[in-house]
Amino acid sequence: MAKNVGILAMDIYFPPSxxxxxxxxxxxxxxxGKYTIGLGQDCMAFCSEVxxxxxxxxxxxxxxxxxxxxDPKQIGRLEVGSETVIDKSKSIKTFLMQIFEAHGNTDIExxxxxxxxxxxxxxxxNCVNWVESSSWDGRYAIVVCTDxxxxxEGPARxxxxxxxxxxxxxxxxxxxxxxxxxxxxxxxxxxxxxxxLASEYPVVDGKLSQTCYLVALDSCYKQLCxxxxxxxxxxxTISDAEYFVFHSPYNKLVQKSFARLVYNxxxxxxxSIDEAGKDKLAPFAxxxxxxSYQSRDLEKASxxxxxxxxxxxVQPTTLIPKQVGNMYTASLYAAFASLIHNKSSELDGKxxxxxxxxxxxxxxxxxxxxxxxxxxFSLTNIATVMNVGGKLKSRHEVEPExxxxxxxxxxxxxxxxxxxxxxxxxxLEPGTYYLTxxxxxxxxxxxxxxxxxxxxxxxxxxxx
Numbered sequence: 307m308a309k310n311v312g313i314l315a316m317d318i319y320f321p322p323s324x325x326x327x328x329x330x331x332x333x334x335x336x337x338x339g340k341y342t343i344g345l346g347q348d349c350m351a352f353c354s355e356v357x358x359x360x361x362x363x364x365x366x367x368x369x370x371x372x373x374x375x376x377d378p379k380q381i382g383r384l385e386v387g388s389e390t391v392i393d394k395s396k397s398i399k400t401f402l403m404q405i406f407e408a409h410g411n412t413d414i415e416x417x418x419x420x421x422x423x424x425x426x427x428x429x430x431x432n433c434v435n436w437v438e439s440s441s442w443d444g445r446y447a448i449v450v451c452t453d454x455x456x457x458x459e460g461p462a463r464x465x466x467x468x469x470x471x472x473x474x475x476x477x478x479x480x481x482x483x484x485x486x487x488x489x490x491x492x493x494x495x496x497x498x499x500x501x502x503l504a505s506e507y508p509v510v511d512g513k514l515s516q517t518c519y520l521v522a523l524d525s526c527y528k529q530l531c532x533x534x535x536x537x538x539x540x541x542x543t544i545s546d547a548e549y550f551v552f553h554s555p556y557n558k559l560v561q562k563s564f565a566r567l568v569y570n571x572x573x574x575x576x577x578s579i580d581e582a583g584k585d586k587l588a589p590f591a592x593x594x595x596x597x598s599y600q601s602r603d604l605e606k607a608s609x610x611x612x613x614x615x616x617x618x619x620v621q622p623t624t625l626i627p628k629q630v631g632n633m634y635t636a637s638l639y640a641a642f643a644s645l646i647h648n649k650s651s652e653l654d655g656k657x658x659x660x661x662x663x664x665x666x667x668x669x670x671x672x673x674x675x676x677x678x679x680x681x682x683f684s685l686t687n688i689a690t691v692m693n694v695g696g697k698l699k700s701r702h703e704v705e706p707e708x709x710x711x712x713x714x715x716x717x718x719x720x721x722x723x724x725x726x727x728x729x730x731x732x733x734l735e736p737g738t739y740y741l742t743x744x745x746x747x748x749x750x751x752x753x754x755x756x757x758x759x760x761x762x763x764x765x766x767x768x769x770x
Contacts, residue, residue, distance in 0.1 A: 311437045312479035312674065314446070314683040315374045318643050318692050319366040320351045320469040320630045322733040324701050325709040330464055333706035341464040346557030350631035351701070352456070353468050355715055356727045356740040359390045359452040360401045361752055362470035364739040367402055367450060370472040372737075373691045374682050378409040382445030383436050383475075385416035387426030387635040389500070389664075390453045392750070398452065401750075416447070422498060423553055424664025426451030426471075426635035431670075433475040434483055447475040453634030456713060458507040465556050467631020471639045480679025480688070484657070486537060487673035489529035491522045498665035506720045515665055516559060517599050522669035523563055523661060524595070527570055530659075530671050543571050545578040547673070548656035549645055550619050553638045553663045554627035560641075563661070564620045565608035569598070572611075583611040622648040629698055638662050643692055650689035654678040702733050723748045731755045 326349055327341040341347055353362075363386065371378055384406075386398045397418040406414055415436070419428040426449065433447035452470035457463045497515035500508045534542035544550070544567055552560045571577040572587040579587075590604045598604055609616075625644040627633070633640050638660060645658065653676040663669045681687055719725060726743040734740060736757045743751050 308437050308442065308477035310478050310482040310677070311434050311476070312482035313473050314476045314479045314481075314679075315370060315376075315474040316471065316639075316643060316646070316688050316692060317366050317370040317373060318469060318471045318626070318636075318640060318694070318697070319362050319369065319738075320467075320626075320633070320640075320697065321353050321357050321362070322701050322735070323354050323704055323709075323712075324349050324351045324630070325704055325706055327464055330706050330709075333710075334463075344558065345464060346561065346628065347464060347631060348628045349703075350464065350466055351468050351629075352466060352709060352712065353454045353716070354712055354730075354733070355719070356729065356731060356734075356742075357468075358392065358741055359388055359454055359470065360392060360398055360750065361739040361741055362454075362468070363398055363402055363450050363452045363472075364405065364752060364754075365737070366452075366470040366472040367448060368405055368739075369737065370448070370474060371405070374474065376446065376474065378406045379411045380445050381406060381411065381414055381448055382443050383415045383433055383447035384450070385429035385432050385447070386418045386450045386452065387420070387424075387429040388418060388450075388452050389420050389422050389425055389634050390506075391420075391500070391503070393748075394503070398450070402450070421668050422664035422666050423453075423555075423634045423637060424662055424668040424670075426639060427662035427664075427670060428668075430473065430475070434485070437475055437477060438485075449473040449475060451633075451635040451639050453636055455632045455634050456506055456716065457510070458505075462510050462512065465632050467627075467633045467637075469626075469630055469633040469636040469640055471636045471643065473639065474683075478679075478683075480677050480683055480685050482675045482677065484673040484675050487530060487534055488670060489526045489533060489672075490668075490670040491525035491529070492669070493522075493667050495665075495667045497667065504721060506716070515555075516562075518665065518667050519555075519559060519663050519669075520563065520566055520599055521595075522663055522667060523566055523671075524570060526661065526669055526671035527567055530673075531574070541574070541576040543576045543578050544568065544615065544619070546657070547659040548619065548653075549623060549649075549658040550661070551623045551638060551641045551645060551658060552620070552661045554624070554641050555632045555637070557624055557628050560620065560624060560627070561609055561612075561616060562605060564616050565605070565612040568612040568615065569604065569608040579611055579615070586611050626694065626698075643694060646685060646689050647692060647694040650685045653685050700735075719744075729753075
């Protein structure tokens, strides 16, 4: 059996267009700090008319293969997690097959997984399970998490974002799964969903969604603690993991979530917080679960107590989610990419706990173990290849008016056919794929911005 199965390599792509949350506050007439402090967000990326989840996926998969010098024939499974519906029947995975068909590889298992923001985690588990199984044929798997999060005008709009992440899965990985430490919580709720297929916008019950997230977090954490104690013969506490990575619709929820784990530990009386912290949380120990979710005083007190631990264990994971926004399936893994970007040289031998949440409702908490690994599959090289700092720096800030104008155009075109985009790829890096047209049969066509900027024809895919 394959050992230390996990993530060998990663790459991330997000659109070059972004809008500052502060500028959006002013434009929307929101009170100062509502989006920046209230939601904890700095900036939001969005797709222009030439980008979508398919173009971002094509870009990130090809980039992953190129930068780690992976032969496309070495891929035996490819799964995509997304909740952005481009087609109700044809999977995003099928579009990505163009990259592999060009190299004569059509023997690749896997399709798309969808359930709100959890689809990427489902795809990841499928790929890890495949490598660990008797079905494995010795090749690598790739997981793609891709989404464009957009909202109708109103309070949810600043919680949008867009990105695609590609993960290469195989044995002897620098980021290995500790599969025995995994716990899920699944149930049936209507907190966020997309029943109107004529619109890209979701139906959101914001307050319910936040409560569902925390209920799922509690349930996963309690079950994981039970499994850990059974296997290790001692209680699990937050000090048993160096870092915690959360699905991040907006940063304020991440702060609340970690504080919730600190509160859970204090209720279980296994807390690693000091006496002053214990005293602060003691008055809330007798609250029922329902009361604890509604208590503003508990929320405030637990965040205060958790702050020093949050700064050490969570803050290094928050860079991309705060700068790019909510990326749905890619959010958790963008937070994880932030951790590698910020701490790659200090991660060897450390454990990280991941919490994945998808509305409706699906959630899992799982554990990963870091090892430095061997080049090119090393933590240092993953950080170098992702080039998070460079990608964030080279973005183009647009005015809120331009952002809203783009959303209006996308609204108008959603589910549409027979149109040609402006093909403006001036902001895109060389090697980036972009949408050129959707024909009268709804077929989508993409081109690639040439890598040789001085001359050389544009690479066109799909025969157009």
